[in-house]
Amino acid sequence: MRFLSDRKPSFPADGSPASARRRRLLGSAALSALAVSQARNANASSAELLEPLEPLAVPSWTRTPGTPILTHPYGVPSSFEAQVVRRAARQWPMPGAASSLTPLADLFGTLTPNGLVYERHHGGVPDIDPDAHRLAVHGLVAQPKLFTMDDLLRLPAESRIHFMECSGNTASEWKGPSGLPLQLTHGLLSCCDWTGVRLSTLLEAVGGSTPPAASAPQRWLLAEGADAAAMTRSLPLDAILDRALVVYAQNGERLRPENGYPLRLIVPGYEGNTHVKWLRRLKVVDAPLETREETSKYTGLLPDGRARQFVFEMDAKSVITRPSPGQRLTRHGYYPVVGLAWSGRGMIRTVEVSTDGGANWQAARLEGPVRDRALTGFSFDWTWQGEPATLLSRATDATGYVQPTREALVAARGLNSYYHYNGIQSWRVGADGSVSNA
Ligand SMILES: Nc1nc2c(c(=O)[nH]1)N[C@H]1C(S)=C(S)[C@@H](COP(=O)(O)O)O[C@H]1N2
Numbered sequence: 001m002r003f004l005s006d007r008k009p010s011f012p013a014d015g016s017p018a019s020a021r022r023r024r025l026l027g028s029a030a031l032s033a034l035a036v037s038q039a040r041n042a043n044a045s046s047a048e049l050l051e052p053l054e055p056l057a058v059p060s061w062t063r064t065p066g067t068p069i070l071t072h073p074y075g076v077p078s079s080f081e082a083q084v085v086r087r088a089a090r091q092w093p094m095p096g097a098a099s100s101l102t103p104l105a106d107l108f109g110t111l112t113p114n115g116l117v118y119e120r121h122h123g124g125v126p127d128i129d130p131d132a133h134r135l136a137v138h139g140l141v142a143q144p145k146l147f148t149m150d151d152l153l154r155l156p157a158e159s160r161i162h163f164m165e166c167s168g169n170t171a172s173e174w175k176g177p178s179g180l181p182l183q184l185t186h187g188l189l190s191c192c193d194w195t196g197v198r199l200s201t202l203l204e205a206v207g208g209s210t211p212p213a214a215s216a217p218q219r220w221l222l223a224e225g226a227d228a229a230a231m232t233r234s235l236p237l238d239a240i241l242d243r244a245l246v247v248y249a250q251n252g253e254r255l256r257p258e259n260g261y262p263l264r265l266i267v268p269g270y271e272g273n274t275h276v277k278w279l280r281r282l283k284v285v286d287a288p289l290e291t292r293e294e295t296s297k298y299t300g301l302l303p304d305g306r307a308r309q310f311v312f313e314m315d316a317k318s319v320i321t322r323p324s325p326g327q328r329l330t331r332h333g334y335y336p337v338v339g340l341a342w343s344g345r346g347m348i349r350t351v352e353v354s355t356d357g358g359a360n361w362q363a364a365r366l367e368g369p370v371r372d373r374a375l376t377g378f379s380f381d382w383t384w385q386g387e388p389a390t391l392l393s394r395a396t397d398a399t400g401y402v403q404p405t406r407e408a409l410v411a412a413r414g415l416n417s418y419y420h421y422n423g424i425q426s427w428r429v430g431a432d433g434s435v436s437n438a
């Protein structure tokens, strides 16, 4: 007896107009073809396409009751999805320093499940008792205050969806195609629904910041983490006051320890490093404090020897998530080319896709809703006839900024930069359907 699960997915065999309707109907099957070929290297012959569906079989899981409720009091994914996990790109030399990356090619929509949100820690993950945790808001404010978690939970809260990207994301591609798969080139990127207190609300709760002096007209905010790295960053207060959130929840539940439990700062659109985790201190000051994380690190060395400092906003960027390296096109015919676009300066305006290495570009569909400083999905209808192809995507944001080529980026910044690589990414499709970062 053959079970439904034994059946290889069916796809259109060609891109002829006659198969257009089938193509539309089977669009998602083509996608699962990608996934299936990745997992099992399926190689069905075209004869199987014509095979009629068998009457519905009755598999073992239909004939006997399944596992009891509360087998997993906290739900876990299907055992058949065990390969969808965070992965490390490399070993870090310092104790406690580590990173793990989001498997973007295996995700759907734009929200990252909590267990798959990327992680970057400089001093390990502290195990913080929320009852013992305090947030100090002090410095140039009217009434400095220590907040307990209960205090913070009693303040008006809001939930907003924003991406978070480490500025070291995609640094592997500065010198040209690394050969690495998407998870390892772009996986320091996630998008969550964050819940917490708006920074402006928190400042109101301490009576507001004191008026700036003529000699120091700008207010800055020092944010400090409670981890062993004591991550400390200075941020321009006015620019982030109405946008930044002090959050205790992600995607509907309390923060994961690795993502900052019990409290972290979210600065929408700014480099991930400013999203200080395990937040314990916000100090209003009148100049940046030139901490380690804004002097020796998180600066970019330019060809003329000068350094870019306080580069906060993540430039517009996009990447094709399917097909991507490690996957394989198993048939000729229709394929949806799908991906993600984002900008630290606002909304995504357009995404274009090229299948010929950038000679021709066409508009992709944005899969709404398009949100401010959030991942935005795009898709593009492509018919592959077996020719070698080079797939590219290019994002333009609401400010009119266009994602640059690697060459343009290198011409502007040189090759001593590490952070803020946002070049157009190309995936090579071979005549055999293999996809590579070459
Ligand atoms: N306290 C503290 N905050 C931190 C860090 C850290 O090591 N310690 N890492 C920063 C960096 S470099 C990034 S990219 C983001 C990563 O957040 P995540 O681990 O939740 O993905 O947190 C930032 N906040």
Ligand SMILES: [Mo]
Pocket: 120, 165, 166, 167, 168, 272, 273
């Ligand atoms: Mo980072």
